[in-house]
Amino acid sequence: xxxxxxxxxxxxxxxxxxxxxxxxxxxxxxxxxxxxxxxxxxxxxxxxxxxxxxxxxxxxxxxxxxxxxxxxxxxxxxxxxxxxxxxxxxxx
Amino acid sequence: xxxxxxxxxxxxxxxxxxxxxxxxxxxxxxxxxxxxxxxxxxxxxxxxxxxxxxxxxxxxxxxxxxxxxxxxxxxxxxxxxxxxxxxxxxxx
Amino acid sequence: xxxxxxxxxxxxxxxxxxxxxxxxxxxxxxxxxxxxxxxxxxxxxxxxxxxxxxxxxxxxxxxxxxxxxxxxxxxxxxxxxxxxxxxxxxxx
Amino acid sequence: xxxxxxxxxxxxxxxxxxxxxxxxxxxxxxxxxxxxxxxxxxxxxxxxxxxxxxxxxxxxxxxxxxxxxxxxxxxxxxxxxxxxxxxxxxxx
Numbered sequence: 001x002x003x004x005x006x007x008x009x010x011x012x013x014x015x016x017x018x019x020x021x022x023x024x025x026x027x028x029x030x031x032x033x034x035x036x037x038x039x040x041x042x043x044x045x046x047x048x049x050x051x052x053x054x055x056x057x058x059x060x061x062x063x064x065x066x067x068x069x070x071x072x073x074x075x076x077x078x079x080x081x082x083x084x085x086x087x088x089x090x091x092x
Numbered sequence: 093x094x095x096x097x098x099x100x101x102x103x104x105x106x107x108x109x110x111x112x113x114x115x116x117x118x119x120x121x122x123x124x125x126x127x128x129x130x131x132x133x134x135x136x137x138x139x140x141x142x143x144x145x146x147x148x149x150x151x152x153x154x155x156x157x158x159x160x161x162x163x164x165x166x167x168x169x170x171x172x173x174x175x176x177x178x179x180x181x182x183x184x
Numbered sequence: 185x186x187x188x189x190x191x192x193x194x195x196x197x198x199x200x201x202x203x204x205x206x207x208x209x210x211x212x213x214x215x216x217x218x219x220x221x222x223x224x225x226x227x228x229x230x231x232x233x234x235x236x237x238x239x240x241x242x243x244x245x246x247x248x249x250x251x252x253x254x255x256x257x258x259x260x261x262x263x264x265x266x267x268x269x270x271x272x273x274x275x276x
Numbered sequence: 277x278x279x280x281x282x283x284x285x286x287x288x289x290x291x292x293x294x295x296x297x298x299x300x301x302x303x304x305x306x307x308x309x310x311x312x313x314x315x316x317x318x319x320x321x322x323x324x325x326x327x328x329x330x331x332x333x334x335x336x337x338x339x340x341x342x343x344x345x346x347x348x349x350x351x352x353x354x355x356x357x358x359x360x361x362x363x364x365x366x367x368x
Contacts, residue, residue, distance in 0.1 A: 011222075015206065015210050018206055019210065026203065029189065029196050030196065035243055039241065042236060042237045042240060052226060053226045056223055057175070060220075060223065065153075066166050066168065074158050076156065079156045082152070083152055085315075085316075090183070092368050100308065118292065118295065121287055121291060124284065130281060131329070131336065134325065135269075141322055144318060145319070171220070177227075178223045241362060259341060259342060263340045267337065270329075270333060
């Protein structure tokens with residue numbers, strides 16, 4: 001079964017912002033800016049991508065690990081929060 | 093509810109190996125070894141710690157997100173594998 | 185002093201490929217694909233961004249930490265390789 | 277040439293604290309604590325290890341990439357700071 005992502009519009013908006021950040025890297029390279037500028041733009045894009053991944057992974061955990069219609073209430077809320085805490089600490 | 097970890101002996105063995113790697117960093121610092129040596133020991137310890145975290149996170153996802161006695165079969169196997177794939181790519 | 189990046193064309197090509205990967209995430213979201221698909225596209229984009237950052241950081245270390253015209257031969261080749269080894273282990 | 281690490285006592289103190297954190301993981305496993313507890317201890321140890329690596333890498337960059345006796349002033353201070361900024365963003 002394929003699961004559609006929740007919060008599609010919010011995720012699309014974040015993805016478009018991320019694309020804008022990659023385009024800024026392209027412009028900086030074309031304009032032959034210093035590599036300090038390019039490193040900073042890439043570091044910002046990396047943070048944005050990690051944040052986006054965090055959203056999608058959280059959606060996956062909350063909505064797709066357990067089918068809520070067939071198994072309502074099966075996903076343990078505390079255990080889910082603990083897992084998300086650890087994952088977020090890696091997605092920085 | 094608190095959940096005891098599965099595979100306690102295997103995890104303990106990995107943790108003791110990791111402690112040995114940290115002790116090797118201590119000895120290298122005490123012996124005033126070069127910082128190339130210290131960096132390599134730390135990089136190896138980091139890999140070992142990430143592997144250990146991966147084991148514990150996988151155990152948490154497979155056994156504690158859903159109580160298998162109360163909700164047998166509720167955890168979607170495919171969705172779990174997809175999540176573990178993504179998490180492992182971050183735990184390298 | 186601002187330093188222009190070396191290997192501009194190669195970096196631009198990698199950046200454009202990365203932009204293409206972000207656009208694939210956009211298309212997957214618009215087509216309401218499953219979040220497994222979106223997670224995999226994001227994981228691939230993350231790898232590409234890390235590789236690009238690795239190239240820029242290596243360029244920065246090799247060419248801009250020391251002005252080669254004013255201080256030829258000042259950058260220690262072995263120490264540079266050891267540093268790049270450690271940085272690459274984080275850029276995976 | 278091998279370079280002794282600067283700030284040996286401070287690094288040793290941090291390494292011993294890190295060893296204490298790994299020993300706390302061992303005790304938690306032996307006491308059959310929940311895996312939420314173990315995950316949090318591991319996440320803290322990972323942060324400590326990353327901070328220690330950051331110190332050693334900074335020492336390596338500041339003192340060993342360029343031999344300060346043979347090439348005084350060759351290491352560009354601004355370029356060094358920019359590099360350390362990027363590396364720190366990965367060592368979190």
